[in-house]
Amino acid sequence: MTKEALYKLITVSLPIVLLLLLEGALRITGYGQNYALFNQVSIEGRPDYLEMNPAIAKKYFKDKGFHSDNQFDLFLKTKTDSTYRVFVQGASTTVGFPYYHGGAFPRMLKHRLSQTFPEKNIEVVNTGITAVNSYTLWDLTDRIIDQKPDLIIIYAGHNEYYGALGTGSSRSLGRQPTLVRTYLYLKDFRFFQLLENTMSSLINHEANPSKIGETTLMEVMAKEQRIPLQSESYQTGIDQFESNMDRILAKYKKNNIPVILSTLVSNEKDIKPFISDSLENEEELIHDLKNSSLSAATKKAQNNALAAYLLGQYYLEYHIDSAQKYLHLAKELDLLRFRAPDDINRTILRLGQKHDYPLVDMEKVFLTHSPKKVIGDELMMEHVHPNVQGYFLMADAFYEKMKKLNHVSNNWPTYISYDEAILDLPITAIDSIKGKYVTDNLKKSWPYNLKMAGSRALMPYSLENASYEEKMVLNLINNRSTWKEAMTQSYEMYKRKGDYKQALKVAQSLILEYPETAKLYRSAGEMCIKLNQPDKANYYFQKYAFLSDHQGLSISF
Incomplete structure (x- = not known):
């Protein structure tokens, strides 16, 4: 090698070597964030398990007040032959807002699959994070592949405009997906975190920005609040979604990993457009409708969401057909795009065909179960999050699609029907009531009430003549109790009062939260005996015996 060539090699290599040394030093000293998707955890002193890293959301949100709402689904660090592993990707609907725990559709799906295949270790790992979009899904893809999934379920697309890094988001980094993906790649390095933190400290931020906690997360995230249909910003969101999802599905296909996609659902009947162009004569329009003078109203409705x-x-x-047409058009024309437009669903359909991946038409499922074939409050809590029945429909649709595609096994001898499953939902009365309280509070705030901009409605601190469940909900809302404490206390209370059905639901919800805790299966089995459900009791007692033996615990019935 000539001196000139050696000089060029040193010139090129030196910056890389220095960056590597800086990276090593920063990691050794503990600087920056660990953005691993999963952390190792110990159960009964055994470090054999992984769960989602609670700090992962910080990678996508700069606001230090943001706390991720992700679930923590325990799964084996080393996958066994008897394990069937499903990963679910998405945002707050996937996480299970506003119920979480047993009210999330991935938990409902696991609950049903586990009883369908009692001989298998069924893992349904929820990787959803509130207020993220396809950029986050893309960023997590390689880490999910590393965990050897048997199936991926994706339900995502509502947050493409206002989710983290979205084109209309306050956290946007621009409109070039390649640059945003490069940023996410670099952010795993500590030297890049140091550079970003240094620059952030030098840049003057906007005066008095809205912060999470002072107002709703929706308001904090929505920067560009008027995105007309087919505008440049609108199309950027669609292109961004397609670019990221195309890469995600290509990676899964390359690694021979099955995927089930889904179309999206939203409330069209009972949520009026959040932001619409103003109507010059709104009272005149209402008068025309009352007097069946429809020509003027129809003309205005073509380009005005509220009309x-x-x-x-x-x-x-x-006229139901016309109602469906105009309520759907109102959602499409809504300028504040918290509900995915049709073009997102069309993109999902097109990418499924391109990569030869099956799809659940969730929109069709919800329409089938909706009065007058318009999705509304019968199945939805607010604009995009289902109620308990809606989440069950999602879990049921994925369960049926898995059966049709022979996932898990070619034979489903202990198949659980719709009618059986809906009577055995693992959500507690406390979580259900809390979900309603949270949603009612949200719907008093922005953007449901635009006058509440910059603030949020207060949650109740106490109630007169509150039921036991309402008292527990208030304790949870006001941080006077943890969820585990509330569930443990409630199980004993229901058992003592002879309400074995509610006690079983609590035990089932706890099992989904702590699947390696043997005594929970015994508690569930005891309640099944009380309810004269011997087959279910046998399932839970067998799980209890297996875990106790595996963990070296003594067995007692």
């Missing part, structure tokens, strides 16, 4: 919604509401009583 379309009012017209759709009018037609609900007279």
Whole structure:
């Protein structure tokens, strides 16, 4: 090698060597964040398990007040032959807002699959994170592949505009997906975190920005609040979604990992457009509707979200097809894009065909179960999050699709029907009531009430004549109790009062939260005996015996 060539090699290599040394030094000294998707945890003193890293959301949100709502689903560090492993990707609907725990559709799915295949170790790992979009899903893909999944389920697309790094988001980094993906790649390095933190400290931030806690997360995230249909910003969001999802599915296909996609659902009947172009004569439009003078109203509805919604509401009583048309158009014209437009669902369908991946038409499922074939409050809590029945429909649709595709096994001899499953939901009365309280509070705040901008409605601190469940909900809301404490206390209370059905639901919800805790299966089995359900009791007692033996615990019935 000539001196000139050696000089060029040193010139090129030296910056890389220095960066590597800096990276090593920063890691040794503990600087920066660990953005691993999963952390190792010990159960009964055995470090054999992984669960989602609670700090992972910090990678996508700069606000230190943001706390991730992700679930913590325990799974084996080393996958066994008897394990069937499913990963679910998405955002707050996947996490299970506003119920979480046994109210999330991945937990409902695991509950049903575990009883369908009692001889297997069924793992359904929820990797959803509140307020993220396809950038986050792309960023997590390689880490999910490392865990050897048997199946991926993806339900995502509502947050493409206002989710972290989205085109209309306050956390946006621009409109070039390649640059945003490069940023996410670099952010795993501590030297890049040092550079970013240094620059952030030098840059003057906007005066008095809205912060999480002072107002709703929706308001904090929504920067560009008027994104007209087919505008440049609108199309950027669609292109961004397609670019990221195309890469995600290509990676899974390359690694021979099955995927089930899903179309998205949203509330069109009972949520009026959040932001619409103003109507010059809104009272005149309402007058025209009351007097069946529809020509002017129909003309305005073609380009005005509120006019379309009012017209759709009018037609609900007279002409269902027209009601469906205009309520759907109102959602499409809504300028504040917290509900995915049709183009997102069309993109999901197109990418499924391109990569030869099956799809659950969740929109069709919800329409089938909706009165007048318009999705509304019968299945939804607010604009995009289902109620308990809605989440069950999601879990049921994925369960049936898995059966049709012969996932887990070619034979499903202990198949659990829709009618059986809906009577055995693992959500507690406390979580259900809390979900309603949280949603009612949210719907008093921005953007449901635009006058509440910059603030949020207060949660109740106490209630007169509160039921036991309401008292427990208030304790949870006001941080006077942890969820585990509330569930443990409630199980004993229900058992003592002879409410074995609610006691079983609590035990089932705890099992989904702590699947390696043997005594929980014994508690569930005891309640099944009380309820004269011997087959279910046998399932839980067998799980209890297996875990006790595996963990070296003594068995007692």
